[in-house]
Amino acid sequence: MAAVLDSVRAFFAPSTFTLDLENAGDVVARENLLDQAMGADRRKKSSEKIRRGRVPAEGLALVARDRSGHVIGTVRLWNVEAGVDRETRPVEALLLGPLAVDAAHEGKGIGSALMRAAILEAKKRGHGAILLVGDAAYYERFGFFAEKARHLVMPGPFQRERFLGLELKEGWLAGAAGMIIANGRKLAQLPIAKAA
Numbered sequence: 545m546a547a548v549l550d551s552v553r554a555f556f557a558p559s560t561f562t563l564d565l566e567n568a569g570d571v572v573a574r575e576n577l578l579d580q581a582m583g584a585d586r587r588k589k590s591s592e593k594i595r596r597g598r599v600p601a602e603g604l605a606l607v608a609r610d611r612s613g614h615v616i617g618t619v620r621l622w623n624v625e626a627g628v629d630r631e632t633r634p635v636e637a638l639l640l641g642p643l644a645v646d647a648a649h650e651g652k653g654i655g656s657a658l659m660r661a662a663i664l665e666a667k668k669r670g671h672g673a674i675l676l677v678g679d680a681a682y683y684e685r686f687g688f689f690a691e692k693a694r695h696l697v698m699p700g701p702f703q704r705e706r707f708l709g710l711e712l713k714e715g716w717l718a719g720a721a722g723m724i725i726a727n728g729r730k731l732a733q734l735p736i737a738k739a740a
C-alpha cells in the first residue's frame with residue numbers, strides 16, 4: 545500500500561494533502577464529511593444497503609488529510625458478488641463509494657488522487673473489477689463505463705446510466721449478470737448484555 549500511495553502522491557506533487565489508510569480515529573470526521581458532502585439522505589441509497597453492517601475490503605478504506613492531519617477526503621471499497629457468470633458462478637467484485645472531498649478543498653485533485661490510489665491498490669490486491677453508482681462525467685476519466693454493468697442490477701432503485709463498471713482484469717465482467725449482493729466481512733456484533 546505504501547508504494548501505491550507514494551506513487552499517487554508523486555503524481556500530484558507538490559501537494560497540500562496526503563493519502564493514508566483510514567483508521568478508527570477517522571470515523572467521526574469521515575461521517576461528518578459525508579453528511580456535509582452528500583446530505584443525510586445518503587443513508588437511503590441502494591449502495592448504502594450493501595455496505596450496512598459490513599467492513600470495507602481489506603486495505604481499501606482511504607482518506608486524504610490536510611497538513612494538520614484532518615480528514616478532507618474519503619473513499620471506501622466493498623466486497624460484493626456482481627451477479628453470476630455464464631457458468632452461474634458468483635462474480636466477485638468491489639463496490640466503490642462513497643467518494644467525497646471537503647467542499648473547501650474541491651478542485652485540487654484530491655478526489656482524483658483517492659480514485660487512482662484505490663484503483664491501483666485494488667489491482668495490486670488481485671481484484672477483478674470495480675462497480676459504482678455515480679456521475680459518468682466524473683468517473684469515465686478513471687475508466688468506468690455503464691456498458692460494463694449493463695447486465696447487473698442494484699438491490700433497490702438506481703439510475704442505469706449512473707451504474708458504472710471498470711475491469712481490472714480484462715473480461716472480468718463479461719457475462720456477469722444479476723444482482724449485486726454484499727459478501728464482505730460483517731461488522732463484529734457487540735454482545736447484548738444479559739438482564740440481571
Ligand SMILES: CC(C)(COP(=O)(O)OP(=O)(O)OC[C@H]1O[C@@H](n2cnc3c(N)ncnc32)[C@H](O)[C@@H]1OP(=O)(O)O)[C@@H](O)C(=O)NCCC(=O)NCCS
Pocket residue numbers: 581582643644645646649650651652653654655656657677678679681682
Ligand atoms: C465529486 C468530488 C469527489 C470531486 O472531488 P475533487 O477533489 O473536487 O475532484 P478533482 O479535484 O480530482 O477533480 C475536479 C474535476 O472534476 C470535475 N467534477 C467534479 N464533480 C463532477 C461531476 N459530478 N461530474 C463531472 N465532473 C465533475 C470538476 O469540474 C473538475 O474538473 P476539471 O479538472 O476539468 O476542472 C467532490 O466534488 C465531492 O465530494 N462532491 C460531493 C460528493 C459527491 O458528489 N461524490 C461523488 C458521487 S457521484
